[in-house]
Amino acid sequence: MSELESKGGATIEKGDTVSTPYRGGKHEGEVEQIITDEKQAKQLENAKGAGHAPAVVFTDQNNKKVAHKPNTVTNLDKED
Template identity: 80%
Template sequence: MSDIKSKGGATIEEGDTVSTPYRGGKHEGKVEQIVTDDKEAQNLGAKGTNHAPAVVFTDQNNKKVAHKPGTVTDLDKES
């Protein structure tokens, strides 16, 4: 179990649906991975952050993205 928290304070886990605002729109998808190691974050191959912690998911446009946990809302646990 992860101790990584979303913007609203909910614990983020793999499989949760998350959303984050991005350039006037949003990225939304199911969490595939939670990265807690900087070296692993740099080798993700996902658009977004290069430093841990990071929440990795494939967005609605089928692009793999990574965002800082404090920028995402866990739609499964927050309204």
């Protein structure tokens, strides 16, 4: 499996804290799942956002499950 990279070029792994701007605010949370193939993406339920692989799935600060493309998130654990 190839490693997914954030907007800043850091690798993204399960358990990392990520953030992305969204509609004037942001989504921030701990990575719960990394979707790497289309079959997984189609089976993803209850997550708003990216519907195609690759995707990073996490529960944001508002307790909503979201999915974003890896190149749109910042890995707060590995980037400044």
